[in-house]
Amino acid sequence: xxxxxxxxxxxxxxxxxxxxxxxxxxxxxxxxxxxxxxxxxxxxxxxxxxxxxxxxxxxxxxxxxxxxxxxxxxxxxxxxxxxxxxxxxxxxxxxxxxxxxxxxxxxxxxxxxxxxxxxxxxxxxxxxxxxxxxxxxxxxxxxx
Amino acid sequence: xxxxxxxxxxxxxxxxxxxxxxxxxxxxxxxxxxxxxxxxxxxxxxxxxxxxxxxxxxxxxxxxxxxxxxxxxxxxxxxxxxxxxxxxxxxxxxxxxxxxxxxxxxxxxxxxxxxxxxxxxxxxxxxxxxxxxxxxxxxxxxxxxxxxxxxxxxxxxxxxxxxxxxxxxxxxxxxxxxxxxxxxxxxxxxxxxxxxxxxxxxxxxxxxxxxxxxxxxxxxxxxxxxxxxxxxxxxxxxxxxxxxxxxxxxxxxxxxxxxxxxxxxxxxxxxxxxxxxxxxxxxxxxxxxxxxxxxxxxxxxxxxxxxxxxxxxxxxxxxxxxxxxxxxxxxxxxxxxxxxxxxxxxxxxxxxxxxxxxxxxxxxxxxxxxxxxxxxxxxxxxxxxxxxxxxxxxxxxxxxxxxxxxxxxxxxxxxxxxxxxxxxxxxxxxxxxxxxxxxxxxxxxxxxxxxxxxxxxxxxxxxxxxxxxxxxxxxxxxxxxxxx
Numbered sequence: 001x002x003x004x005x006x007x008x009x010x011x012x013x014x015x016x017x018x019x020x021x022x023x024x025x026x027x028x029x030x031x032x033x034x035x036x037x038x039x040x041x042x043x044x045x046x047x048x049x050x051x052x053x054x055x056x057x058x059x060x061x062x063x064x065x066x067x068x069x070x071x072x073x074x075x076x077x078x079x080x081x082x083x084x085x086x087x088x089x090x091x092x093x094x095x096x097x098x099x100x101x102x103x104x105x106x107x108x109x110x111x112x113x114x115x116x117x118x119x120x121x122x123x124x125x126x127x128x129x130x131x132x133x134x135x136x137x138x139x140x141x142x143x144x
Numbered sequence: 145x146x147x148x149x150x151x152x153x154x155x156x157x158x159x160x161x162x163x164x165x166x167x168x169x170x171x172x173x174x175x176x177x178x179x180x181x182x183x184x185x186x187x188x189x190x191x192x193x194x195x196x197x198x199x200x201x202x203x204x205x206x207x208x209x210x211x212x213x214x215x216x217x218x219x220x221x222x223x224x225x226x227x228x229x230x231x232x233x234x235x236x237x238x239x240x241x242x243x244x245x246x247x248x249x250x251x252x253x254x255x256x257x258x259x260x261x262x263x264x265x266x267x268x269x270x271x272x273x274x275x276x277x278x279x280x281x282x283x284x285x286x287x288x289x290x291x292x293x294x295x296x297x298x299x300x301x302x303x304x305x306x307x308x309x310x311x312x313x314x315x316x317x318x319x320x321x322x323x324x325x326x327x328x329x330x331x332x333x334x335x336x337x338x339x340x341x342x343x344x345x346x347x348x349x350x351x352x353x354x355x356x357x358x359x360x361x362x363x364x365x366x367x368x369x370x371x372x373x374x375x376x377x378x379x380x381x382x383x384x385x386x387x388x389x390x391x392x393x394x395x396x397x398x399x400x401x402x403x404x405x406x407x408x409x410x411x412x413x414x415x416x417x418x419x420x421x422x423x424x425x426x427x428x429x430x431x432x433x434x435x436x437x438x439x440x441x442x443x444x445x446x447x448x449x450x451x452x453x454x455x456x457x458x459x460x461x462x463x464x465x466x467x468x469x470x471x472x473x474x475x476x477x478x479x480x481x482x483x484x485x486x487x488x489x490x491x492x493x494x495x496x497x498x499x500x501x502x503x504x505x506x507x508x509x510x511x512x513x514x515x516x517x518x519x520x521x522x523x524x525x526x527x528x529x530x531x532x533x534x535x536x537x538x539x540x541x542x543x544x545x546x547x548x549x550x551x552x553x554x555x556x557x558x559x560x561x562x563x564x565x566x567x568x569x570x571x572x573x574x575x576x577x578x579x580x581x582x583x584x585x586x587x588x589x590x591x592x593x594x595x596x597x598x599x600x601x602x603x604x605x606x607x608x609x610x611x612x613x614x615x616x617x618x619x620x621x622x623x624x625x626x627x628x
Contacts, residue, residue, distance in 0.1 A: 016557035018190045018217040065404050068416070072403075076396050081387050084339050086282050116280040116628025118350045120392040121244040124403060125219030125418035141219050143244045144272045144351055144394075144558075 012040030020123070021142045026135050030067075032092045033047070033129070033136040034074055038092060041075055044063070044119060049109040056087065058106045064085040067099040068127050071138060074102055075122040086111050121144055145170065145414055148193040153177070153184065159610040162208070163197055170414065171200040176208040176269065176544070178610045183602060185248035186555055187215055192222035198414040203422070204235025206485050206492060210544045212499050213606035214553025214598060218243075220417030223498035223554075226547045230485065230490050231423040237432055238420035239402065241495035242478045244395040246435055247442035248386030249320075249474035250500075250522040252533065255379040255457060256466035258360030259359035259495055260378050265460055267580060268356065270623040272456035273355055273381075274582040277349045277449050280442040285346030287448055294342050298330040301440030302447035305345075311451045312377075317513055319472040320444050320501065323443040329433035332392070334397050339391025341613055343439055350627040352534065352592055353385040355453070356524075357580075358531065358619035365616045368517045368535055374617045380618070381457075381467075382531060383449050384524055386476065388541050394438045396432040420443035423493050432478070432493075446472055469532070475500045475550035481509070483545050494545050502536030502548035502613045523528055524551050525600035527592060527624040528574055532604045532615055539611035548613040552600040558591035565593050579621050585628035592626070 011032075023040045027033035037043040060077050065069035081087060087108030095103040112134045120143040145168045153161045156176070161184065163175040177194045179187055184299035187193065194214050196622025199221055200209040206228045215224035255262070262269070278285055287310070289297065297304040302323025305311055318324045329337075348355065360378045363369045372540075374380070387394075402419035405427060413419065423425035454467040476494050503510050505519040511519060521534040529552070538547055568585025570593055574581055583589050607613050 014559065016559045017191075017555050017556055019223055020219060023560070065407060067402070069403055073400065076400070078341065079450055080393065084336075111282075114281065114426070116350050116588055118281050121396050123219040123244075124399065124419070125240075127416065144218060 011036035017141060021144050023140045025140065026137045028135060028138060029131065030097050033138060034071065034094070034097065035069060035092055037075060037138060037140065038089060041053055041078065041119065042088050044117060045088065046115040047111045048113040049088060049090065049110070050112050053110055055109050059107055060102065060104045060106055062102045064100050067129050070100060070102055071129065071140070072122050072124060072127065075140070078106060079119055079122060081106065083107060090126065091116040117144060145194060146198055148188070148197060149428055150188060151201070163193065164193060165200065168197060173205050173420050174208050175200050175211065177211040178213045178612065179215070180606060183213065183598065190217035192217045192238055194473040195220070195222040196225055197227055198418060198422050199241070200416060202227060202236055202238065202418065202420060203429050204229035205397065206490065210547065212547065212549040213603045214498070214551055215577045216553045216555065218497065220344050220496040221413055221495070224549060226495065226499045226544055227496045228545050229423065231480070231493050232491060233494060234422050236420035237423045237428045237478055237493050238418055238495060239398040239431055240417040240419060241497055242435060243476040243497050244392045245386035245476055246391035246394060246597045247303060247439035247474045248476040249442065249446065249472060250524055251383040252451055252470040252520065252522050253381045253453060253467055254373050254470050255381070257461065258377050259379050259381060260377065266622055269357060269456065269460045270582050270625060272460050272579045273453060273625050276452045276456040277355060279625070280350050280584060281580055281628065283347060283450070284343035287345045289322045289342055289345060291338065293332040294338055296445045297345065298437035298440055299328050301443040305444050305447050311447050315447055315450060315469045316471040317511055319443060322511065322569070323472070325436035325439050327433050328437035329439050329621055330437055332430045332434040333394055333437050335564040337390050337393035337397065339376065340393045341388055344388040344390065346389060346452060347445070347489040348385050348449065348627055349388055350517045350588065353626040353627065355620050356382045356527070356529065357623040358382060359622050360617050361620050362618040368616045371514065371517050371521050372616060373468060374470065374533060380470070381453050382524060383453065384447060385449065387438045388445060390441050391438040392435045394434050396565045398434065400453060401427065403462055407486055435478060439474065443472065451462060471522060473500055474521050481545065484542070492545070494546055498550045500550045501546060502540055504536040504538050504541055507541065520616070521548050522600045523549060523604060524623060526552055526594035526597045527621055528594035529600050530618050532600065533617040533619065534604065534607065534613040534615050537611050538611050540613055549603050552597040552603055554596055555598050556596040561593045561596040562587060562590045564595065565590050580623035582623065583626040588626065588628035597626055
């Protein structure tokens with residue numbers, strides 16, 4: 001598994017999966033878990049941006065029947081915006097988050113160069129969100 | 145569900161194994177896996193056998209949950225999974241059992257010149273295909289559609305492209321369902337899905353999607369090969385892709401909708417990715433009509449790419465060269481089909497997730513051009529090995545609902561593959577063997593390295609021995625064109 005940042009618990013890492021891509025993510029709060037899950041998903045593209053260009057903001061308001069569904073919906077929304085507008089999201093502001101609702105704003109920057117790998121979807125397969133020793137953990141499989 | 149171990153499998157024949165339904169109380173039927181003792185040792189290493197047992201728990205499932213010899217771990221269903229549910233007995237439809245890339249499939253074209261005559265022009269043709277067919281991420285197709293025109297494509301599939309002067313009637317006649325599923329309803333496709341797809345007709349995408357120029361190196365059944373228009377040392381071009389972002393979003397939308405409904409339906413599933421609805425419920429019907437529309441989009445896409453390939457061939461080889469569609473077949477789809485279950489004929493929804501339909505001679509769903517022999521079953525291998533054209537059998541129709549493998553099947557994750565070979569080395573190795581590579585990403589190339597897959601020879605051998613299909617012709621790659 002490769003780490004993203006030098007920290008005692010890495011915010012995200014990837015594990016081998018025969019056909020797809022499995023992301024392991026953690027955070028000290030739900031907000032951090034979602035933030036790190038987004039960073040993990042976007043890291044797959046290895047996108048480059050021109051920071052001098054203005055950002056476009058995308059409000060994201062979601063409700064769900066479970067925390068797992070909320071996470072899938074959040075990442076699916078970001079993936080949709082990424083695909084249609086060719087943007088990545090260096091900044092996210094979370095106004096409120098509960099286990100079944102999220103109100104956030106994504107700041108999208110146009111991608112100037114990226115790895116030519118497409119994520120088809122965020123799946124529910126083996127999706128688990130747990131809380132251990134004060135840390136939230138999630139495992140997410142992406143169809144690629 | 146407990147972990148499947150080697151002892152849980154009963155050998156039925158040398159190429160067919162069973163996990164009985166008694167393995168777990170939640171299984172409604174047993175699971176049948178077409179494989180060999182040797183390949184089973186590999187299959188058991190990932191979670192694919194657990195996944196096929198999970199499929200066996202789905203309401204309305206008939207006979208067995210089947211796994212083709214290219215089985216490997218997917219999400220929800222294993223890849224290479226086949227499940228048929230009885231639609232009049234509360235059988236379900238599961239978007240995850242069809243996949244995010246709805247109607248991902250393969251189209252094969254044949255050229256009216258020999259591989260020998262092509263060789264001097266091969267690099268120019270590979271360049272032209274790379275140029276003519278947009279591939280990779282974020283590239284639009286040359287076919288610009290309005291929202292009304294997109295709806296027309298969603299309803300009429302490949303036929304809508306012929307109406308626009310792209311491709312011809314013979315292309316339609318040589319395509320599963322003639323490139324159009326009738327139950328499509330664009331109103332059941334979200335605006336998001338339409339936005340993702342509107343500029344993607346005629347684009348290949350990335351990942352394991354590819355274009356390949358091939359040489360026919362072996363004919364196993366000369367009579368059927370002749371009907372398919374395949375000759376020894378002839379040239380074929382294979383196209384592998386699907387419904388692009390539109391299909392991905394349709395599946396995302398409906399898995400979400402069905403996950404939301406699961407608690408109100410009081411339905412416990414071993415994996416939420418198997419979220420499903422009774423086929424005859426309003427949710428089931430809505431998804432089925434959206435899936436049919438996405439499948440039509442995929443057929444329009446491969447049909448358009450076929451036309452772009454034809455254009456490139458004419459540009460490089462001259463307009464006297466005939467480029468005809470051999471066949472186009474899906475390997476991620478749910479089809480309404482009638483099959484014999486015991487002494488009864490039942491209407492079923494057959495989920496094929498990474499599995500190809502393989503209907504034999506005289507089946508009414510086989511296009512007229514091939515009715516006498518059965519339709520071509522297209523089995524792409526890896527970029528360094530070979531692909532097979534096969535044909536279905538009566539035994540296969542009776543056992544696994546007329547289904548066959550869809551390729552070689554991965555054995556290794558993309559991460560592992562990249563660790564084992566550098567893209568540059570792989571490119572050099574393939575080119576040293578005379579296979580031209582046109583791919584913008586060395587890393588993307590490494591992820592699809594031939595050693596990351598099972599042996600296509602082994603897989604097609606099992607298919608043949610298990611009477612699911614039999615080989616007609618073998619095609620080896622001369623040039624591979626990929627987006628990344």
